[in-house]
Amino acid sequence: MIIKNESALDGLKVLDLGRMIAAPYAAAILADMGADVIKVEMPGMGDLSRSMLPKDKGISTYYEVFNRSKRGITLNLKSEAGKMAFGKLLRFTDVLIENFRPGVMYRMGFSYEEVKKINPKIIYTSISGYGQDGAYADRACFDPIAQAMSGLMSVTGENCGESVRCGASIADVLGGQNAVIAILAALEYRRKTGKGQQIDIALVDSCISALSSVNQLYFTNKKVPTHRGNSFEASAPGNSYHTRDGSSVVVLAGQNSEWSKLAQVLGHEEWLKMPEFAEVDSRVKNRKYLDSLISAETIKYERDELIGLLLKAKLPVAPILSVDQVANDPYFRDTRHMYSVVKHPVLGKVMITNQPIKMSETNPYVRSGAPLLGENNIDLYSKLGYKRNEIEKMKENGEI
Secondary structure, eight states: OOOOOOOTTTTOEEEEOOOSSHHHHHHHHHHHTTOEEEEEEOTTTOOGGGGOSOEETTEEHHHHHHSTTOEEEEOOTTSHHHHHHHHHHHHTOSEEEEOSOTTHHHHTTOOHHHHHHHOTTOEEEEEESSOSSSTTTTSOOOHHHHHHHHTTGGGOSSTTSOOOOOSSOHHHHHHHHHHHHHHHHHHHHHHHHOOOEEEEEEHHHHHHHHTHHHHHHHHHHOOOOOOOTTOOSSOSSEEEEEOTTSOEEEEEOOSHHHHHHHHHHTTOGGGGGOGGGSSHHHHHHTHHHHHHHHHHHHTTSOHHHHHHHHHHTTOOEEEOOOHHHHHTOHIIIIISOOEEEEEETTTEEEEEEOOSOOOSSSOOOOOSOOOOTTTTHHHHHHHTTOOHHHHHHHHHTTOO
16 A cells, blocks of 8 residues: 555644553554644653653653654643643643543543533543543552453463463553544544534453453353463464474464364374364364374474465464564564654654554654653743743743
């Protein structure tokens, strides 16, 4: 596909009050799509993620990746002058994104009910752990908590081993992506009706939704899924298998046509005549025995040799790659453009992860690095009508 780096959301004004990952990631996606995103941070300290590892020369590149393509200002929403300035910003805002604990925006005087009095068309997006209302709403929640509460951890880990979290902050990423989906839908609704609305995204909800296929096992059979390592509840064979060189490959051959090909490639067509492996149900029932037979064969091959044979048979197979191997794979790096380089005034060139969306006419792209703390204060507050000396005074008072 030929793609053009254009701006699908050109002219869209977004205020990003987010911290850490979920809300900043949602805002970064919109910024890459061409929206004018203003990152609003507390004077002096900024987003908590500025202190997160990894760091280079004392600067958090964790902050860089989730705040690229934005402009940045500082603003103390607890001060009267800060509240007044924020009210001015809201008048020119299409989308507000925040991920404070429920009730914080209300106590500052900027609940959805108050904000829509200033701007009835605003799309007010809140991302939290458990949602804005209900018995769990006030509980503190971060990504690992959401993974635990959603059931995600209960199905992740080695068979008969301990439950473990997903290695990446998957709840935050899913929450941010779901927020973007909702925002784009709300923008379309506003285009047709002129009405804004409130969006409530929960990290736990996002994980529960991601478990749809696993949940269905319980709903259908009343069987509680558990962690199975790299195997699957619904089909077999499908697992990671060791090779002669000490590597592992993931092979999926759960359907009858795939199972037949795998048995043939491994030189054991007699497996196809065994009643224990005749159908998906029987292979799942006898999974342990089946995996032992397959493992005894895969260990005879070098990793790339085995992968080549299985790919030739058009079977789903992959090596278990490390992060550095993926980052340096020409396909992901150059063909799919999954990484971008941004310029930082101190660090110089910084490599960050791109987003996965590809579009032919309005392809999103990383437009700039993350803003320094308060980098765009003078420019943006001047446009709100503040004079240079007033901006300097607000800075001295800790209001911006």
